[in-house]
Amino acid sequence: MSNNHPTTPGETAAALLERAVALHKEGRLADAEPLYRAVLVTLPRDFDALHLLGVVRHQRGDHAAALELIDRAIAINFAVASAHSHRGLALQGLKRFEEALQAYDRALTLKPESVEALFNRGRVLLVLRQLADALKSFDAALALAPDFAEAHLYRGNTLQDLNALEAALKSHDRALELKSDFPDALNDRGLTLLGLRRWDEAFRDFNRALALKPVHAQALCNRGKAFFEMRNLTEALADFDRALAVDPDMAEALNNRATALFDLKRYSECAATLSRLLALFPDFDYALGAMFHAQRSACDWTNFAETSAEIVSGVVQGKKSDLPFALLTHSTSAGAQLSCAGRFTHDKYPAAAKPLWTGETYRHDRIRIAYLSADFHNHPVAYLMAEVFERHDATRFEVAALSFGPSDSGEMRRRLERAIPTFIGVDRLNDRAAAELLRKNEIDIAVDLKGFTTDCRPGILAYRPCPVQVSYLGFPGTVGAGYIDYIIADRHVIPKDHDAYFREKVVRLPDSLQPNDRKRRIAERIPSRTELGLPENGFVFCCFNASHKLNPSVFDIWMRLLKKVDGSVLWLAHSGEASENLKREAERHGVPATLLVFAPRVGELAEHLAREKQADLFLDTYPYNAHATASDALWAGIPLITCAGETFASRVGMSLLHAIGLPELIVTDLASYEALALKLATTPSLLRSIRARLKQNRDIKPLFDSVRFTRHIEAAYVTMYERQQRGEKPAAFDVPPIDA
Numbered sequence: 001m002s003n004n005h006p007t008t009p010g011e012t013a014a015a016l017l018e019r020a021v022a023l024h025k026e027g028r029l030a031d032a033e034p035l036y037r038a039v040l041v042t043l044p045r046d047f048d049a050l051h052l053l054g055v056v057r058h059q060r061g062d063h064a065a066a067l068e069l070i071d072r073a074i075a076i077n078f079a080v081a082s083a084h085s086h087r088g089l090a091l092q093g094l095k096r097f098e099e100a101l102q103a104y105d106r107a108l109t110l111k112p113e114s115v116e117a118l119f120n121r122g123r124v125l126l127v128l129r130q131l132a133d134a135l136k137s138f139d140a141a142l143a144l145a146p147d148f149a150e151a152h153l154y155r156g157n158t159l160q161d162l163n164a165l166e167a168a169l170k171s172h173d174r175a176l177e178l179k180s181d182f183p184d185a186l187n188d189r190g191l192t193l194l195g196l197r198r199w200d201e202a203f204r205d206f207n208r209a210l211a212l213k214p215v216h217a218q219a220l221c222n223r224g225k226a227f228f229e230m231r232n233l234t235e236a237l238a239d240f241d242r243a244l245a246v247d248p249d250m251a252e253a254l255n256n257r258a259t260a261l262f263d264l265k266r267y268s269e270c271a272a273t274l275s276r277l278l279a280l281f282p283d284f285d286y287a288l289g290a291m292f293h294a295q296r297s298a299c300d301w302t303n304f305a306e307t308s309a310e311i312v313s314g315v316v317q318g319k320k321s322d323l324p325f326a327l328l329t330h331s332t333s334a335g336a337q338l339s340c341a342g343r344f345t346h347d348k349y350p351a352a353a354k355p356l357w358t359g360e361t362y363r364h365d366r367i368r369i370a371y372l373s374a375d376f377h378n379h380p381v382a383y384l385m386a387e388v389f390e391r392h393d394a395t396r397f398e399v400a401a402l403s404f405g406p407s408d409s410g411e412m413r414r415r416l417e418r419a420i421p422t423f424i425g426v427d428r429l430n431d432r433a434a435a436e437l438l439r440k441n442e443i444d445i446a447v448d449l450k451g452f453t454t455d456c457r458p459g460i461l462a463y464r465p466c467p468v469q470v471s472y473l474g475f476p477g478t479v480g481a482g483y484i485d486y487i488i489a490d491r492h493v494i495p496k497d498h499d500a501y502f503r504e505k506v507v508r509l510p511d512s513l514q515p516n517d518r519k520r521r522i523a524e525r526i527p528s529r530t531e532l533g534l535p536e537n538g539f540v541f542c543c544f545n546a547s548h549k550l551n552p553s554v555f556d557i558w559m560r561l562l563k564k565v566d567g568s569v570l571w572l573a574h575s576g577e578a579s580e581n582l583k584r585e586a587e588r589h590g591v592p593a594t595l596l597v598f599a600p601r602v603g604e605l606a607e608h609l610a611r612e613k614q615a616d617l618f619l620d621t622y623p624y625n626a627h628a629t630a631s632d633a634l635w636a637g638i639p640l641i642t643c644a645g646e647t648f649a650s651r652v653g654m655s656l657l658h659a660i661g662l663p664e665l666i667v668t669d670l671a672s673y674e675a676l677a678l679k680l681a682t683t684p685s686l687l688r689s690i691r692a693r694l695k696q697n698r699d700i701k702p703l704f705d706s707v708r709f710t711r712h713i714e715a716a717y718v719t720m721y722e723r724q725q726r727g728e729k730p731a732a733f734d735v736p737p738i739d740a
Helices: 013-025 029-042 047-059 063-076 081-093 097-110 115-127 131-144 149-161 165-178 183-195 199-212 217-229 233-246 251-263 267-280 287-297 304-316 324-328 334-348 380-391 411-419 431-440 496-501 552-564 577-588 605-612 628-635 652-659 670-682 684-697 706-725
Strands: 367-373 397-403 422-425 445-448 468-471 486-490 505-509 540-543 569-573 596-599 617-619 640-643
Touching: 013 029, 013 047, 029 047, 047 063, 047 081, 063 081, 081 097, 081 115, 097 115, 115 131, 115 149, 131 149, 149 165, 149 183, 165 183, 183 199, 183 217, 199 217, 217 233, 217 251, 233 251, 251 267, 251 287, 267 287, 267 577, 287 304, 287 324, 304 324, 304 334, 324 334, 334 496, 367 380, 367 706, 380 411, 380 628, 380 706, 397 431, 445 706, 468 706, 486 706, 505 706, 540 552, 552 569, 552 577, 552 617, 552 670, 577 596, 605 628, 617 670, 628 640, 628 652, 640 652, 640 670, 670 684
Parallel strands: 367 397, 367 445, 397 422, 445 468, 468 486, 486 505, 540 569, 540 617, 569 596, 617 640
Antiparallel strands: none
16 A cells, blocks of 8 residues: 555655655555655656656556656656657557657667667557558567567567468467467467467467456457357357456447347347447447448338438548448449448458469460359359359369358258369368469459358458459449459449449340349249238238348338238238337338238248249339349249339349340339339239230240350350450450350
8 A cells, every 4th residue: 555655754855766666666556656756746857756657657547647747757858768668658548649659769769779669669550550660660679679578479460460360370479488378469369360260279269368367358359259250159249248348348349249249130239239339439440330230130210311321421431431231232322332342342351462363374274263152052142153053164164162151961052062063161261371272273263252241251352363353243232342353244233334333344244144043943832822921812012132121211112002002911021120120110101010921931942932922013122122032033923123223232123124024114213113013013914914924034035044144154254264365454345145
């Protein structure tokens, strides 16, 4: 206790200072402080007392007082390097990082061999994301003090941020050789191992760190990240909650907690967690857009228009306001989507400093194509692509798949593995290792089927492992990356005057960008309407799109249709709390909640397609259209009406309807959409005529002609390949229609 070391009457200032310094060195800050203050009563301009009292205040967390005291000391004697170094620490504590950097530079001017100043300068540069300079500072500190464990630790963290994970691991290993009971080093090495996807080893390090320091909030948070990456969402959430119990305002833990809640489909809790994060850190990267996406996934449309406008405005200004996929679902601006994707790619998936492919020309008998996806299982992308994989011309193309998603024993997975000659699971490889695999196998064309959708890994192609790199199908928009050469589309989803909104060069297929599988089975037994909870004789509007695609403007139209069409119901996909919110929205519109019927998830697509036959008309969403769900409806014989906008995601319905020969079901404004839906619902003869044409066209129009589609996309690959072989830069082109 501080009162155990009172000043002694007659004790000289020098003796007091000596005693204070001794206590300070022992870490007894509360005892040292009054002695320093006693010196200053006698000698108010004593440099050492001012300086060291400032250090004590910094160590006790009062950085503002520390800065004031150290500044007073420096005013007395500017030439002491350690004072400037300690001033830098106080400024760091106040988060005035640029000023802290200047303080360390002054310290090093006075004393170039100051290990303390070099080390702390590196820490500030790390915060400022000046990573190359930070690494130089840590290296300089270690040249002077090779056994400085903390410097090895921070050097490893800098290398980790530079994505040099193997080198980072060596630095963390060295820190632990020097200091084995170092929980921070164990935690940070675990994070590096997590980046290397060596999950078991990462878990061991996090657990060791927590054994040494059970209240290590960062280790708890990082172990939660490990659980999350292993898709153990319940344990991940528990660890994020444990981290928040230690540090309730920990931004990273709040953000990670929200992500886990979203994947658990606990959307309202996710939004509430992000709301708290924004209250603490209003500018936290992407949090506003993520919160809005969670709210929309729950069909909570509170302040919908205002929040959407705020997010889009922020994106246009270059702010990190939204995630690219989330923005697609509510933005009608192709320019905003380009800005968002470009900013996100630059932030999260920048091009590697040294590309793996450096211009070599491969000479292969067949064009080598690798498809990259996490969706090689029971997933819409797999359902769409399956027959393309089966119909690739093996005499001209050598096809591989890099799968970084879940593996299962389902029929779709088995079908894909049979269809694709080289099927490689890379879920345990980090991005660089997966990219090196592509480079080693001299893949000519890499086709990313994910973009920025769930479980995406854009970081693989950021290493530029292949001469030609393509974005296709999974993400209906630009990924904004210079290392993606082409995006495969068609003239409907990306008209030529929209090319400026895409960083990639646009390749237009002649019919539709969307492949389809003619082997898509429809279960023989079609359940009755009664079994499905539908009226036997009423009109059934349906929409099986995900809840985040729904919005107030389109739902308002749907409610007016239910009021105008006697005996009608709206059949939707069941989505937990979203379904309950939609019932409340219906009642707010004066529509009984019983007129909304929710279809539970079924195990097989064939069962869903069979029950979908009981619908009369599919109502598309806007501005993010139905994609696979639209072709499902058309395959099942259900007409679809769509409203086409100015973005790729809002024009997919248009593409499909042109390819099936029903362009009259396309409108370009919501008033026309409502009028067309009402006309079809109240004119049975017209709807019967359209259904008859749909049934006929299914077998003769291009949409479901998988042979024709495969020849077209192969022609696109050949043109890309030949341009590259000639040394030409990527350029937009149209694929001419050919006979299958």
